[in-house]
Amino acid sequence: MKLDKNNLPDKNGFFGEYGGKFVPETLMYALEELETTYEKLKNNNEFKEQFYKDLSEFVGRPSPLYFAERLTKHYGTGSIWLKREDLNHTGAHKINNTIGQILLAKYMGKKRIIAETGAGQHGVATATVAARLGLECHIYMGSEDVQRQSLNVYRIKLLGAQVHSVDSGSATLKDALNEALRDWVTNVDDTYYIIGSVTGPHPYPMIVRDFNSVVGEELISQSKELFDSMPDAIVACVGGGSNAMGAFYPFIKFNETRLIGVEAGGEGVETGEHAAPLNDGTPGVLHGALSYLMQDDSGQVKGTKSVSAGLDYPGVGPEHSWLKDSGRAEYVAVSDDAALKAFHEVSELEGIIPALETAHAFAYLDTLMKEFDKNSNIIVNVSGRGDKDINTVANIDGIKI
Amino acid sequence: MNRLTNTLEELKNKSKKALVAYLVAGDPDIETTLELMTVLVESGVDIIEVGVPFTDPIAEGPIIQKAHDRALKNNVSLKSIFEMVDKFRKNDNDTPLVLMGYLNTFIFNKALIEDNKNDVIDSVLVVDIPGELKLKDYGVYNPNINTISLISPTTKKDRIESIAKNSSGFVYYVTLRGVTGASNLDVNEISSNIEEIKKHASVPTLAGFGIKSAEDAKLLSQCSDGVIIGSSIVQMIEESSQSKEFDRISTYITDIKKAIS
Numbered sequence: 001m002k003l004d005k006n007n008l009p010d011k012n013g014f015f016g017e018y019g020g021k022f023v024p025e026t027l028m029y030a031l032e033e034l035e036t037t038y039e040k041l042k043n044n045n046e047f048k049e050q051f052y053k054d055l056s057e058f059v060g061r062p063s064p065l066y067f068a069e070r071l072t073k074h075y076g077t078g079s080i081w082l083k084r085e086d087l088n089h090t091g092a093h094k095i096n097n098t099i100g101q102i103l104l105a106k107y108m109g110k111k112r113i114i115a116e117t118g119a120g121q122h123g124v125a126t127a128t129v130a131a132r133l134g135l136e137c138h139i140y141m142g143s144e145d146v147q148r149q150s151l152n153v154y155r156i157k158l159l160g161a162q163v164h165s166v167d168s169g170s171a172t173l174k175d176a177l178n179e180a181l182r183d184w185v186t187n188v189d190d191t192y193y194i195i196g197s198v199t200g201p202h203p204y205p206m207i208v209r210d211f212n213s214v215v216g217e218e219l220i221s222q223s224k225e226l227f228d229s230m231p232d233a234i235v236a237c238v239g240g241g242s243n244a245m246g247a248f249y250p251f252i253k254f255n256e257t258r259l260i261g262v263e264a265g266g267e268g269v270e271t272g273e274h275a276a277p278l279n280d281g282t283p284g285v286l287h288g289a290l291s292y293l294m295q296d297d298s299g300q301v302k303g304t305k306s307v308s309a310g311l312d313y314p315g316v317g318p319e320h321s322w323l324k325d326s327g328r329a330e331y332v333a334v335s336d337d338a339a340l341k342a343f344h345e346v347s348e349l350e351g352i353i354p355a356l357e358t359a360h361a362f363a364y365l366d367t368l369m370k371e372f373d374k375n376s377n378i379i380v381n382v383s384g385r386g387d388k389d390i391n392t393v394a395n396i397d398g399i400k401i
Numbered sequence: 402m403n404r405l406t407n408t409l410e411e412l413k414n415k416s417k418k419a420l421v422a423y424l425v426a427g428d429p430d431i432e433t434t435l436e437l438m439t440v441l442v443e444s445g446v447d448i449i450e451v452g453v454p455f456t457d458p459i460a461e462g463p464i465i466q467k468a469h470d471r472a473l474k475n476n477v478s479l480k481s482i483f484e485m486v487d488k489f490r491k492n493d494n495d496t497p498l499v500l501m502g503y504l505n506t507f508i509f510n511k512a513l514i515e516d517n518k519n520d521v522i523d524s525v526l527v528v529d530i531p532g533e534l535k536l537k538d539y540g541v542y543n544p545n546i547n548t549i550s551l552i553s554p555t556t557k558k559d560r561i562e563s564i565a566k567n568s569s570g571f572v573y574y575v576t577l578r579g580v581t582g583a584s585n586l587d588v589n590e591i592s593s594n595i596e597e598i599k600k601h602a603s604v605p606t607l608a609g610f611g612i613k614s615a616e617d618a619k620l621l622s623q624c625s626d627g628v629i630i631g632s633s634i635v636q637m638i639e640e641s642s643q644s645k646e647f648d649r650i651s652t653y654i655t656d657i658k659k660a661i662s
Contacts, residue, residue, distance in 0.1 A: 021531060022504055022529055022530050022531075022534075023529060023530075023531065024459070024529055024530075024551070024553070024575075025531055025532050025550075025551045025552060025553045025555075025556060025564075025575065026553040026554070026575060026578055026579075028531045028532075028555070028556065028560075029555045029556065030555070032557075168463075168466055168470070169456060169457065169470075174457065175457075178458075178459050182459060182460075182461075182462075182580050185459075185460065185578065185579055185580060186578055186579040186580065186583065187578070188555060188578055189555075189578070284505045284508070284509065285504045285505040285508065285529075286457060286505065287457070287459075288529075293505075295509065298478035298479065298480065298506075298509070299478075299479070299505055299506045299508070299509025299510055300455065300456045300473065300478075300506075301456040301457055
């Protein structure tokens, strides 16, 4: 395996043995159409200019790389830097991908936009870009997530999109994806499906990664400017894995930078009640790709458990599976309790309320910072802000708002 | 000879159309599925598609999704399906049986397919893969088991030939853009697409998805080698799951059979 070459996926959409295009026949032409359009546009100057213009003027990029002074003091070892994706318009990294994909939809002449969402951030980001272009937009969301992310549900509605609550299966992100795929199979001629993570069939894992890689690209120049070297580690939470992939991808060739993905450990990986397929799963096929998957002893997809709706997913993007097997990235898990502790700690120490998803990345600093000395630089990808999680955390703390 | 190939050939020789019925193994429970399979055969079904339940059946509409959920609550697995089918074979060694399900189940349980103990299963149909995909490449293989590929209204002409060649039982033509049980059949489109498929396929082409009434069945049987009925049967199974009186299903099948004869 050649790690110095960032040329994956191969032409069939595989990252090593992972990835692929395992979808019902009806969707094959839509995937081919998308792939052809993307290959044509990705190096087109006009397309790139439009993408970066929107990121700058509408999203507010570049997002700062911010020195976390009190958090650094708290651990007393290396310098901790925060990549502030939480400051993006709509409050998370998800907007980077939707800005890119809506441009593809526009070039393809699609009139109707659909998306799945877990925590609601991708739903908000999709509804936002659809509103900007005046396109009809439908968001699928598990009914359990509709409950725990009610603020984002209302935001999506305010943006003029329709929210479809999904009751089937475990009523979370996985089931929202199932329902979005069913919609796509039915309305494939005029509908563009904006997948929100580096998951799904080829070419989605590649497209979502590429659009989100603006994060890693900015980190390269910001690291040079702020501490004149590559970072010693980048830490990011992993559900489907889009924020991590966007930060990791441009760094794959810099072997001096450790890439660390933090999965949702739920009640603890050892209890089986979690959402950590890279830590406790086996390869399997879900939602169009072969990747690490949580499955039982007869090949059924297992239910997941996480306090964070955005990480509550039994699968993971195929490129992460490849990065894990190749040893280029490390994948760990932290529990709900640890994430909640970090959520409070970071809020109080830094004046930044992180999303519960992001809190998982912060929680791992307890372990990680012991491995570094004062001269090292650690970047945490602050994938989103925690406003949407206030109700969940207040409930857990027994506080009525 | 493989039972499926055999049956399809016999029907062709008699200039008859095939009637295929789908049910979900384990809905409402595995014993009743066994009973229902006999009911289907006695009512005139030529081939049975045994649905293998999966947690994430993305190609199914709400009726069949719920059936998958009910079957999974009964802890039905591919292993218990093979045991049930083995019992079925004690009384019926002629009716072709097709396992229809999702890729992950077959990859995970490839040893069961390779084994096919007592040679009970005749064919495998995986709904969440492109038509050219060779299951053998993923270890899902048995020389005595046919594989059925799907072609849909959105399949481009240049792929039809290779998909048809990849299909060893019959070609399954998906009659609509949508999930199972939907209702937007376009007969003109269906008939011209099946005509195109037939130019390339050496095996029969059957039509399925969205066929509900005897009238639908009649219309589609005129341009294909047979029809596949799923959601309507699964719905009737659900409605009769308490009473276990399946006369309605018999009558329904008999009517369809008459319509396509």
